[in-house]
Amino acid sequence: MDNREPESVDSRDPVDGRDPVDNRERRNIGHRPGPDRTAGPDGTARAAGPDGTARTVNPERTARLPGPDLSGRTVVVTGGTRGVGAGIARAFAAAGAHVVVCARRPPDLPLDGTEFRPVDLRDPDAVRAFFTGLPRLDVLVNNAGGAPYRPLAEADAERHARVIDLNLVAPLTASLAAHDLLRLARGSIVMIGSVSGSRPSPGTAAYGAAKAGLESLARSMAMEWAPEIRVNTLVVGMVRTERSGLHYGGEEGIAAVSRNVPLGRLADPRDVGEAAVFLASDAAAYITGAALLVHGGGERPPFLDAATVNRHQGEPWAANKES
Numbered sequence: 001m002d003n004r005e006p007e008s009v010d011s012r013d014p015v016d017g018r019d020p021v022d023n024r025e026r027r028n029i030g031h032r033p034g035p036d037r038t039a040g041p042d043g044t045a046r047a048a049g050p051d052g053t054a055r056t057v058n059p060e061r062t063a064r065l066p067g068p069d070l071s072g073r074t075v076v077v078t079g080g081t082r083g084v085g086a087g088i089a090r091a092f093a094a095a096g097a098h099v100v101v102c103a104r105r106p107p108d109l110p111l112d113g114t115e116f117r118p119v120d121l122r123d124p125d126a127v128r129a130f131f132t133g134l135p136r137l138d139v140l141v142n143n144a145g146g147a148p149y150r151p152l153a154e155a156d157a158e159r160h161a162r163v164i165d166l167n168l169v170a171p172l173t174a175s176l177a178a179h180d181l182l183r184l185a186r187g188s189i190v191m192i193g194s195v196s197g198s199r200p201s202p203g204t205a206a207y208g209a210a211k212a213g214l215e216s217l218a219r220s221m222a223m224e225w226a227p228e229i230r231v232n233t234l235v236v237g238m239v240r241t242e243r244s245g246l247h248y249g250g251e252e253g254i255a256a257v258s259r260n261v262p263l264g265r266l267a268d269p270r271d272v273g274e275a276a277v278f279l280a281s282d283a284a285a286y287i288t289g290a291a292l293l294v295h296g297g298g299e300r301p302p303f304l305d306a307a308t309v310n311r312h313q314g315e316p317w318a319a320n321k322e323s
Helices: 083-094 124-132 157-185 205-225 244-248 251-258 269-280 302-306
Strands: 046-048 054-056 074-078 098-103 114-118 139-142 188-194 230-236 291-294
Touching: 074 083, 074 157, 083 098, 083 114, 083 139, 083 269, 124 157, 139 157, 139 269, 157 188, 157 205, 188 205, 188 269, 205 230, 205 291, 230 269, 244 251, 269 291
Parallel strands: 074 098, 074 139, 098 114, 139 188, 188 230, 230 291
Antiparallel strands: 046 054
């Protein structure tokens, strides 16, 4: 979980940033080649092997397929200044969209192809004024959020409520403020959820509760606002960002955590960004009210390592299959 205080809404490192059309019109989407992703310092993608060592991934197997062309569309990414939010903003910019990122503070380094607007997403009047000032809006990505590590008994209810306000009420406020613009454009909302919303989240219980509520909100919103607006959720797992050391330790800790993920690595912010681009594009024109898991296959259940039977050396994912 992100260890930032929830008062900051610049971005989050999850545990786990055209003219109105007639209702009958289908927008034609072209394709543009996506940039090759490279995770290693030498330009090769890397993942943690079963023994914890970094292994080079065949670039041919990780090359990005041509993606949607979102030229002419306006996208707002809340908290899109760093980490996951910045990855989302970059992915939409690479797809040709006009990207507006909003947060309380600007990014430390400019994000190419994006425009920054200062907005305190905890201030409903400021949020409404921001969206009223936009000439058009096709996509809203509700990414801003976060929470510090705080066991339940170590803070009062008001303190925990601030986490829920930031991670659940703020996305609702932004979505309501954006509704009319999105309806005119037959647009899309992408909620950035978390695996913390579907499993115990000790130390960040209020955050997990908010993320569970966010996914439920998205399903109801999708039904109420169809067919003009599609609403979906990305359920994000562990992501490697500039703040990963705060959550997992140094390279050794990150490698150890990566071994717990079936795909052998943490997500890159671009992984989340490209999933968001897909849900916002016409390739997902018949998808609404859905939750797309972006977690590399999940996390290895601890009982598999504790069990004393059905352990297959060299096959880290072989395990008991309970009926």
